[in-house]
Amino acid sequence: MGIWQFIQDQVLGMKWLNGLIGRGLSMLGLDVGGRVGGSIQFFLYDVLKITVLLCFLIFVISYIQSYFPPERSKQILGRFHGIGANIVSALLGTVTPFCSCSSIPLFIGFTSAGLPLGVTFSFLISSPMVDLGSLILLMSIFGGKVAVVYVAVGLVIAVAGGTLIEGLHMELYVEEFIRKAGRVDIETPDLTKQERIQFAKEQVVSTFKKVFPYILVGVGIGAAIHNWIPESWIEGVLGGNNPLSVVLATLVGVPMYADIFGTIPVAEALLYKGAQLGTILAFMMAVTTLSLPSMIMLRKAVKPKLLALFITICTMGIIIVGYLFNTFQFLLI
DSSP, X not given: OHHHHHIIIIIISOHHHHHHHHHHHHHTTOOTTSHHHHHHHHHHHHHHHXXXXXXXXXXXXXXXXXXXXHHHHHHHHHTOOTHHHHHHHHHHGGGSOSSHHHHHHHHHHHXXXXXXXXXXXXXXXXXXXXXXXXXXXXXXXXXXXXXXXXXXXXXXXXXXXXXXXXXXXXXXXXXXXXXXXXXXXXXXXXXXXXXXXHHHHHHHHHHHHHHHHHHHHHHHHHHHHHHTSOHHHHHHHHSTTOTTHHHHHHHHHTTOOOOHHHHHHHHHHHHHTTOOHHHHHHHHHHHHHSOHHHHHHHHTTXXXXXXXXXXXXXXXXXXXHHHHHHHTHHXXX
């Protein structure tokens, strides 16, 4: 237990870095116990910590992803049927893109290739909501129990949502150009180890450029919440005394656009200020899964009735999960 705590605090959480930054700021004459100094310490610590973890995780995940290009992923998914296909599709989403907007082109490709609609929706839900990176980053802030349960419930939502859509036979609500797209099987070349490493390096640079602005915004909001917004205000709106806190957090998160790396600093600050765990996770899930830009992109691929069903399933699933986490928070933290 001591070793795991050390890994969580010092390796993943990098608390040594926070102390180092605090001492450096103190030497420069800043009071890290005050609002300004505390905000600067929070901002520098979280930006550096998330950046280091982000680059490492993107490299590892991209190296794994090099074994699962779209053509091979399609072949893998095509071997499974029924709920087993939904489970495999949701799991496959954990090693693919980091945000909902980058998941949608793959979803369109899978649907055009003739994969069952429910299977492709399981992928679409899990890809932005749950990934290996989120597991590690959540561990660094909330601990192992919360991270594992978050990933588990995210996969459950993805499998249940895809299964429900499949059962309702919504194929006619996919846009015509996708349903009638030609199915072209492309041979996937075998990459050498060096080529996979080069691919992973390129993904680090590409993804970092896309994600870093959201990290800065997320950490900036987190720093403001952490040091400037009164704890009583956060507790009043997002604490246990407000029975609608989960619904409110979900509805606030839907129109936003970020990935999990940008939402985690905000979640960290909200938890510190007294917001309930389930409320925070509901906000994170809503932002990463149902962002407005990704819904606009998805509308080009599916008709309004299917889009509305997808949003409803995800929203209800997120709200239910939020209340469950709030109920059992005492077991997780």
